[in-house]
Amino acid sequence: MMALSGAARGEVSEGEEPGKPEAGTAETSAVDNGAAAPGTPVAGEAAAGEPGAASDSATDTSQVSDSSLAGFDTEMMKSRGIDPRIAEYFMEGARFSPGMSLVTLSVNGQRKGAAMARFDDKGKLCFDARFLRRAGLRMPGDNEPGAPDAKTAAGAAHTDVGGECLDFRGAWPETVVTLRPNATAVDLLVPTDALRPDAPVRADFTTGGVAALLNYDLLATGSQSGDSSTRYYSASNEFGFNAGDWIVRNRNMYSNDGTTSNFSHLYAYAQRTFVAQEAVFQGGEINVGNSIFPGPAIYGVQWLPEMALKRSTGGGTNIEGIAQTQARIEVRQAGALIYTTMVPPGPFTLSNVPLLNGSNDVEVTVIEATGSSRKFVVPAAQLNAGTLGVTPGYTLAVGKLRQLGGDVQVKPWMATGTGTWRAGRDVGITGGLMIGTQYQGAGVGVDSRLFANTTYVSMRALASNAVREGNRGAQLTGSASTTLGQGFSFNASATQETPGYRSLTDTTQDTTTDWINNHYRGQYTAGVSWSHPTFGGLSLNYSRSNLFVGETTQRITGSWGKTFRHATVSLSVEKGIGGGNVSNGNSVYLSVSVPLGKRSVRGYVNRVDGSTRLGVTYNEVVNDVVNYSLNAEGRPTEGSASGAANVSLTPYYTRLNLGASQYGTSSTSYNGTLSGGVVAHRNGVTFSPYAIGDTFGIASLGEVAGIKISTPQGSVWTDHWGQAVISSAPAYTSSRLEISTRSLPRNIDVSNAFQQISPGRGSVSYVNFDVVKVRRLLLHAVGPDGKPLARNSTVMDAEGGFLTTVLNDGTIFLPNTDAVKGMQVVDRDGKVCLLDFTLPLTQDLNAYFDEANAECKPAGAAEGGQK
Incomplete structure (x- = not known):
């Protein structure tokens, strides 16, 4: 009962005196059908947390006298048929249950996270040595040379019976303790001298824990058309463990199309976040991240900013397209298959693709159920949504190149570093170097917010020197995004390379033939979106890629959607132009969706080529x-x-x-x-x-x-x-x-x-x-005369503790039947009788409570309680 009261009451500050307003000045708001709701202020009682709130510690329930009821209008309680004994129960404020509780701890407004706290049988907080260490507090003299002073000795002497609880409040009388059982929280306000000077700064988060894991994703597809059939299987797994805030992971992917099998080992690494430095250490088979350079896959180590503790300068982007049938989508980056999934016919958006990095282009293949397929490329500049995609801070990486897409001619060693600095409130500068076996690279970038933060512009320039190939060149990338008026936005990006530019991974291939046939001279994207409450939302995106051999590929996607009162209408358009080995897959998709609660019906028209x-x-x-x-x-x-x-x-x-x-x-x-x-x-x-x-x-x-x-x-x-x-x-x-x-x-x-x-x-x-585990019971009780017990009579346990009150028609609701033996009922005239009833043998788990008939017999005439 006390736990329910604490949960309902809110917060209470220890050490406050019970309020004593004038008699009859407050209403008994806690009376509902004559029953006082636990934890609700009764006549004259202040709400918890307000002036005059009842104290968790200053009131000793074992010593409550009649005079202590002066804060309650006992005559009004009697006139409303409420036993004044109830006041003894509600004199107690919110409280935690005795023993250990996990609470959210705050000291002087600084949240300390979760902590174990001990509470005595009166709900008072115990300041033991362990709790003081956790809270970063001290007793006087704890951190001073020499013997403790008199106050320290007095604090050490004032302990509880168990000798565990120090008299912290006696040592620091200015201390204010606020208990909030409803939020399982403890707030402390202490003098600054009570803070340990050597206490470590602890943010509001938990650490530690040990566990191992396995993630799995299995896919199987098949088709039969005439005399031909196809089969495809893929299995992706990730396994590892967490221990002491270290993260160890290993990820692999296997695929089989019925004739050939492919196994990709994507990574195996260990990492840990160092909070004080707001940085992450990672080692193993990793992908260089947060770099101004295209992130190669390496065997090595890296140090990079913790994005959750630093605000990233850029977000991600969605991969959008249209499937004509139930299609399989394959996503590749840096030559590796990193994601595969099935999508239904119609427009699709892939928003949770686990990219290896934000610097390499992404190739998307749409494989229809009929066996036809088409490909399109999402440029790296578009992945970063119009920014460089670099988190402020420093990134260092050292290792040996590894190739995800197959064997390579050479696997050079490399070292790279990227740093981002703020040059004013709205300008960030990024610079970096990359040195490898017979390779050097340098890069610089600028991010800027313009026009009251409505426009974001970024520029990046990379220069390379591939010694083995004898090539030097540069790559320039620019992107911009802006919001023009309410609901209108625009973004664009462009990447241009000279013939001599090489990334480090390019130097692992024969760049005299394959590279020139498959490498892009320029990549360009542009997008516009507009939303209006009346006309709906509209977006249009364009991308263009030019190879050095002169081949050009273009892709246009657009969508419009509007939600009406009973339906949602959407239109999607996709058009591909050029590309010798790319199916254009021009498509227009119009749909009307009607929601019907948990059901929906969607009609559509799809025109494809x-x-x-x-x-x-x-x-x-x-x-x-x-x-x-x-x-x-x-x-x-x-x-x-x-x-x-x-x-x-x-x-x-x-x-x-x-x-x-x-x-x-x-x-x-x-x-x-x-x-x-x-x-x-x-x-x-x-x-x-x-x-x-x-x-x-x-x-x-x-x-x-x-x-x-x-x-x-x-x-x-x-x-x-x-x-x-x-x-x-x-x-x-x-x-x-x-x-x-x-x-x-x-x-x-x-x-x-x-x-x-x-x-x-x-x-x-x-x-x-x-x-x-509880067993609730609803008793239909009658008195010795066979009539229902009087409403608002008090129901008490065998020791005289308050349980509840009698409701209408002699009904008594007991939320828990653990202590029903010897229950007694006291009416408004002080007459006592003992409840006698038989509890049903089995509990009805389909009902909220069991029901039983009870008879209240005069004291001494029956044992009372459950038979």
Whole structure:
């Protein structure tokens, strides 16, 4: 009961005196059907946290006398049928449960993160030596030479019975302790002399933890058309562990198209964030990041800024396109297959592609269910959304080149450094050097914000000297983005190279033939977007690439969308021009979507290279586990039809997608994906429907299975052992975890349905939700005369402690039946009787409470309680 009171009351400052307003000046707002709500101010009681709030420490419940009830209008309580004994209970303010509790600690306004705190049986905070160290506090003389002074001796003498709690407040009487049980927080305001001068500065995040993980992503597709058939399989895995804020990862990818197999080992590295330096150390098979140069893959080490602790100068970009059928998308960077997925027919956006770096172009291949394919390139300048994509700070890397796309002629050693400095409030300067075996490079860049931060411009210039090839050259890159008026924005980028320019990875290839045939002289992008409440949103993007051999490739994409009252209309356009080995795939896609609660219907028209398709798709989200879609499509010009069905399953601990399609009468395709993660931790092994990130955690809910918890990544469910994986949490920021109370069994209560975590990079957070198995009981009680007990009579336990009050018609609600033996009822005249009832043998878990009849017998006539 006291825990509920503390949770409802808010905050209380220790050491304040109970308020004593004039009698009859306040209303009994806590009376509902005659029952006083726990933790709600009764007549004359100040709200917690306001002047006159009840104290957690100054009031000793074992010594409450009648005179201490002067702060309550006892006559008004009697007139409303409320036993004045209730005042004794509500004299106590908010309090923590006795024992150890995990709290959020704040000292002089500086948050110290999570800390274990001890509370005595009166809810008073215990200042033991461990807590003082954690809070960065000291007793007088602790950090001074010589013997402790008199105040120190007095503080050491005033300990509790166990000899553990120091009299910190006696030593520092100016101290203000604010307890907030509802937020599981403790706020301290102490004199500056009480702060340890050598206390380390601790930010508001947790560190440490040990766990191992495995992420998996399996894809299988197949098609049958006439006498020919195709098969494709891919498997991506990442495994590693976190220990002491170190992150160790190994990532691989395997693919097989039925005739050839390909295995890509993408990386294996260890890294750790050093918070004081706001930087990350990384070593192993890595990709050089945060560099002004195109990031090569190396065997080596690097030191780069921690982006979560520094604001990056640029964001990412989306990869957009249109699929004509259920298509497979392959994304390659630096010659390596880094991502593959399935998309339904229509426009698609890939927003979570794990790029190796922001300096190499990305090649996207769209493979249709019919077997046709087309490719397009996203220039590196576009990946950084109009900026250099370099985080302020210093980056150093040393190592030996490794090639992701196959064997190379040479693997040179290299060393590179990049630094970014601020030259005024709105200008940043970036410079760097790269030195390799028979190779030198230098680069400089400028970022600037103009016109009241509405325009962002960046320029980059790289120069190279490839000694072995005898080539010297330069690459120039410029980008700009601006917001012109409300809802209108524009961005553009351009990259130009001279024939003699070489990156370090270029020197590993035969640049006399292959390089000149496949290398770009210039790459250009431009995009415009506009949004209006009436006319909707419009965007148009253009890219152009020129090879040194004279071949030109162009791509135009555009989209428009508008949400009306009952429908959403969208139009997407894609057009490719040029490129000898690139299918243009010109496409126009118009769709109208109508939401119907958990269901939706979408009709569309798709015109591709002169062929028109008409279709309709039905989607339904059945529940948290199952959603599916059905599609029917016709081709009027060809006189053919097709159909497709897809189902997505999230059976709590993994994710499964299955699909099948029929195109005409002779072509069939199918696909399936399985993805998720597994974590081995100190409490066992737990499966996750999502891939595990570099910062994650484990939530525990007793041993209660199937409980839904909302996490930053999405909803997860506890397994048979009450464990669930917090698959990914943003580092150095707060995230909320919340239990869906509707998923709790009827016999389970939680003291707090949400918790907040603030993890450091590479930490493993262990979050425990306190659960209590309860059995709620609703008694229909009558007195010795057979009539219902009087409303507002007080119900007390065998020791005389307040439990609740009698409601209408003699009903008594007990939130927990652990202590029901010997219950007694006291009416307004002071008459006492003992409750006698029989508890049902089995608990009804489908009902919120059990019901039973009770008889209240005069004291001495019955034992009372449960039979």
